[in-house]
Amino acid sequence: MDNNKIISSAVIRRLPRYYRYLGELMEGGIQRISSNELSTKMKVTASQIRQDLNNFGGFGQQGYGYNVKSLYDEIGKILGIDHTHNMIIIGAGNLGQAIINYKDFEKRGFIIKGVFDNDMKLEGKTISGVLVRMTDKMTEFIMENNIEIVALTIPKKCAREIGKIVADAGVKAIWNFAHTDLNLPDDVIVENVHLSESLMRLSYTIANKSK
Amino acid sequence: MDNNKIISSAVIRRLPRYYRYLGELMEGGIQRISSNELSTKMKVTASQIRQDLNNFGGFGQQGYGYNVKSLYDEIGKILGIDHTHNMIIIGAGNLGQAIINYKDFEKRGFIIKGVFDNDMKLEGKTISGVLVRMTDKMTEFIMENNIEIVALTIPKKCAREIGKIVADAGVKAIWNFAHTDLNLPDDVIVENVHLSESLMRLSYTIANKSK
Structure with missing residues (x-):
């Protein structure tokens, strides 16, 4: 893989989907697949698949297809999982709570070390085995436990303040569910999940399809 | 607005964000804004803003800027809200439950008429005033209540089956949180929220930034 090459964000958006399909093929005991077969399954063109994977050096052999397990592993490496x-x-x-209970994240290597809240009634309780701590303990915990990623599942009014605190504590990346932009320095990675915006895209499609 | 024009999905992805910023400007009592000022706030270029809005006929006047309220209303119309x-x-x-409790959706016109589950213990209970019904009553309810959108917040193993049932009942659009492709006919609109994939994009960015 050419480390200096800039990969388009569209390709990056598609990579996890390749990873998911390859994982399902492995579960089904399939060891080898052609780009044409993968194309039919994933409903994208075979040339798109070849092009996307060529960004990373290409993993297939002409007339031979892809080795499912090794392609899966390679994409896992590219995705940093x-x-x-x-x-x-x-x-x-x-x-x-939904994130804590969703066991797939841990399977992918995202280890939930703790959950923080400012509701004193929750202090010391556990959610699926994860201890709830108060937010004033956050900075210390992040530093002592080598926390890389923070999921922000709080209302937007306090999101920026909390975002700044965790960034100052050394967190590399924020998975932001609060419906606001965090406005953090550029070296903090932010991946937004704005559910309202997703729902509006849905209603846009409804409105423009029925025309 | 030219109804025959095809708007790129990148523009559509950005529209809800314009809508959010304009809403915040209105709340702050601001009536007029130039594309340069909006650009600074939103951290996109002014030319991008002008280009995006020109897709819909453009709403600004040279040297005069945008009327915040009317641009907000126009984008709301385009988004079908x-x-x-x-x-x-x-x-x-x-x-x-998180979706039911998030009051912003209702404010945008998405009215949650009911919630369905197959856990008998939940039958007849309410979540924030919304009655829980059993899934065998789904089809009848969809037909009788003119349900346009279904949010699927169930595990992937039953998502396709349920997706097919609600599509057959006449639902136009599915907001799919299950981590699988639903494989429904093309006339059913599907907006996926795949949280695992979002988290993998985050780890991709971490992996490729620290190189």
Whole structure:
């Protein structure tokens, strides 16, 4: 793989989907697949698949197809999930709980080390085995436990303040569910999940399809 | 607006963000804004803003800027949120509850008419005032209540089956949180929220930034 090459964000958006399909093929005991077969399954063109994977040096052999397991492993490496990431959740509401309970994240190497909230009634309780701590302990915890990723599942009004605190504590990346832009320095990676915006795209499609 | 023009999905992805910023400007009592000022706030270039909005006929006047309220209303119309949409949630777990409790959706016109689950213990209970019904009542409810949108917050193993049932019942659009492709006919609109994939994009960025 050419480390200096800039990969388009569209390709990066598609990589996890390749990873998912390859994982399902492996579960189904399939060891080898052609780009044409993968194309039919994933409903994208075979040339798109070849082009996307060529960004990383290409993994197929002409007339031979892809080795499912090794392509899966390679994409896992590219996605940075060939090793674990320590993560905390800030906000122990329904959304925070949903993330803790979703066991797939841990399977992918995202280890939830703790959950933080400012509701004193929750202090010391556990959610699926994860201890709830108060937000004033956040900075210390992040530093002592080598926390790389913070999931922010809190209302937007306090999101920027909390975002700044965790960035100052050394967190590399924020998975932001609060419906606001965090406005952090550029070296902090932010991946937004704005559910309202997703729902508006849905209604846009409804409105423009029925015309 | 030219109805025959095809708007790129990148523009559509950005529209809800314009809408959010304009809403915040209105809340702050600001009536008029130039593309340069909006550009600084939103951290996109002014020319990008002008280009994006020109897709819909452009709403600004040279040297005069945009009227915040009327641009907000126009974008609301384009996004199809100038009228209400009836919605149900399938899956009364944490994620389903988070969606019900998030009051912003209703403010945008997405009216949650009911929540469905197959856990008999939940039958007849309410979540934030929304009654939980059993999934065998789904089809009838969709037909009788003019349900346009279904949010699927269930595990992937039953998502395709449920997706097919609600599509057959006449639902136009599915907001799919299950981590699988639904494989429905093309006339059913599907907007996926795949949290695992979002988290993998985050780890991709971490992996490729620290190189």
